[in-house]
Structures are given as structure tokens and as C-alpha cells.
Amino acid sequence: MKILVIGATGTLGRQIVRHAIDQDYSVRCLVRNRGKAGFLKEWGAELVKGDICEFKSIESALEGVDAVIDAATARATDSLTIRQVDWEGKVNLIQACAKANIKRYIFFSLLNAEKFEDVPLMNIKHCTELFLQESGLDYTIFKIGGFMQGLIGQYGIPILDNQPVWVSGENTPIAYMNTQDMAKFVIKALEIPETVKKTYPLVGSRAWTGDEIIQLCERLSGKTAKISRIPLGLLRFLRGFTRWFKWTRNASDRLAFAEVLASGIALDAPMDEVYETLKIDPQEITTLEAYLQEYFDRIMKKIREIDYEKSKMKKRKKNSFFK
Structure with missing residues (x-):
């Protein structure tokens, strides 16, 4: 089976590419910048230059492809908007897949997307779900909560660097999952016919609030976090202000996500059916405690090694001074 991965350089996309290659799939990646995607080629993926916002480039990328895994999303720094x-890009992609008679299409949405019409990314994800369901494609939709990888920059690094950890005044629980584990579910779905035209949650073993994650990081690192809380009212003001400028519109749309965090509706869902259908053992899935433990163990070991080398250098300088 030949797979086309969209968004292959992203946090989730690259793990899907890596796992698919490890499982002996033939993988093609649609990329906008070959230079930034060189590591995918080194892994064994075929790179095709193109953009989902350009219909013709999608058509050529789909030649000979059996399945499409769509992990693309707009970034805050992109010149193009979330919409x-x-x-518009996903509509292009879905229509091109239907025209090319693609066998399978996997899409990533967000948990509770249907509940937040006023949050641009959530509303667009929900509308894309509906459009995909009516497309005639043999789709599988995975609704995710959050990536464990994102917690390193948000919590881990600031705590180790003795810098402020910025959190919103609200504390909605989120069931984070390791993207390496997500990739396992995605590739498994391609192999199991029962996943066709189905929607599944894809989340970790439990939901965590921001305060709980901070406490966990403090315990694992032995350091105390400097916490700075951002009032929801300020985030709403910033969202309204940034809407006035075209170059900050993506940032504005992402600030709207604060309404999801303020809702108190946990980004979590039962996974029993998913584990059973995809024949994956829950014990093989990384817990947040284990993920952060590995991170802090690795970093603290590196810090000790650096401190040891510095101590040796100081002793050498001291001894050479008195000779």
C-alpha cells in the first residue's frame, strides 16, 4: 500500500511517516519546502513538492496512491489563514481524493469540535468532518485532545530554566497522548476494515489540568515552577485586537481557543472501543508520567555531565596556575 502523508513535517505527521516506513509501507509526503523536509527523505520517504491550497499539485501527488493521511493544519506563523x-485546503484535498478514487482517507479532528461554533479552528474541524462524511470516501476520523510533545516547551523547559510558566486562569483537563503512540493507531486503522466510515477518540489514559502537570514537573525535576496566570479577559482582548491586522489573524484565531479551556469541558473520551477494534494493548501506550520522567531524567543527566566537566576545567585551571 502506498500512503500520501499531508503535514508530514509536523509534530504528528513526522511520527506517522516514521512508523509507516518502519511497518514497510511505501510513503510519499506532500511538502511545501523540500529543504525543511530533508529528514523525511533520509528516512526513506518520497518527497513531492505541492500545497493542498493548489488543486493541481494535489492531483499529481495522488498518482499511484492508495491511502491519504491528512495531518496538516495551519500554524500561527503561516501567511495563510486557518480558513x-x-x-479551503482540506476541501481541495478531499475533492481531489474522491476524483482520484483514493481507497482510504484518515483525518484528524479535535474532541468537542461540534460544541464550539465561535472558535474558528473547532468550527472548521467540525465542518470538515461533515464534508468528509458526505464525500463518499472510505474515511476514518480520529478526534484528538493534545500532544505530550507540546508540554515540553510549555512546562518542562521553563521550569528547568527558572522562567515563568504561562497558564490561563482556567484549568480544563486535557488527555494528552504521545504522537508516537498516535501513529501506531493510525497505521493500524489502515489495516482493519471495521474502521471505515468510523470516528474514534484518540487520547491518553487520563486528563490533566495545567496545575496538575506543573506539580508533576516539579516533582520529577526537583525544581519549583514560577507560575504566571493570564486572565481570560486579557486573552479575549488580545484576540479582538489582533483581528484588526491581517498578519496576526492566525494568532487571533488561536487565541480563541481560550474559550475551549474556559469551558470546563474536559478534552477526554473513553478509549475501550478503540483499543479493542485496533487490537492495541493499553499497557503499551505511554503515560504522561512516564513521558515526562524520561524527559527530565535525560535532561538532568545532561546537566550533571555539564556541571562535572565545568568542575574538572576549574580544577585544571587552578592546578596550572600554581605550577
């Missing part, structure tokens, strides 16, 4: 990438 252009996550709606």
Missing part, C-alpha cells in the same frame, strides 16, 4: 488551510 484557507484547514477549510
